[in-house]
Amino acid sequence: EDQVTQSPEALRLQEGESSSLNCSYTVSGLRGLFWYRQDPGKGPEFLFTLYSAGEEKEKERLKATLTKKESFLHITAPKPEDSATYLCAVHPFGNAGNMLTFGGGTRLMVKP
C-alpha cells in the first residue's frame, strides 16, 4: 500500500532560522512527488514537482530535493509569511489518472 509520512507534524521557527521538512514515502513506483502550501481556510497551492532521485527545485526561500525514499523541503531564512501547512503528495503508478496520495502535512509557524 502506498504511504506518505511527513515529519515533524508541527515546527516552530524564529525568523531567519533555517530548517527542513521531511516527506518519507513508500510506493510501488513513483511517477512524481508534489509539494503544496496550504494557508488556513484556503485550498493547497502548488509549489514543486519532482520526478526522479537527485532532482532539486527552488523557489525563493524554498528548495525541494528528492531521493528514492524521501523528499525534503528546505526553508532558508524563513519569514513570518512562510507560516503555513506544507503538504507532500505522491503520484504512484497504481493511481488512476493524476490522483495523488497525500501526507499528513507539516504546520510551520515562523515567529518574528
Place this chain on the structure above:
Amino acid sequence: GAVVSQHPSWVICKSGTSVKIECRSLDFQATTMFWYRQFPKQSLMLMATSNEGSKATYEQGVEKDKFLINHASLTLSTLTVTSAHPEDSSFYICSASPGVYNSPLHFGNGTRLTVT
C-alpha cells in the same frame, strides 16, 4: 497558470437540507476532478473522483447517495451534500489537472460547510 474556482466559499444550512458546491476549471479542460474533505488540522481525505460524462468513483466509506457528484462538462463538477446533518460540517475542496500526464493538481479555495 491553471485556475480552479470553487463556489461558494462558505455556506450555512439547516439540518435536512441539501447544499450544492461547484468546482470550475477556468482556463483548462478537466476530464477528471477530485473532491476532498478536510477536518481541522488534518490532511486532505479523498472522497471521490469525478469523471466527465460518467459516474463518479467513490472512496471506501463515502456514501454516494449522500454526496452526489455530477461532472456534466469538461469545466464543471458539482458536489451535492444531500439531507445534510451536523456531522457533514467540514471543509470541502476540489481539484483538477489539465490532464497532461503527471501534471500537478490545482485546487479550489475550498468550501466551509456548517450544518446547524
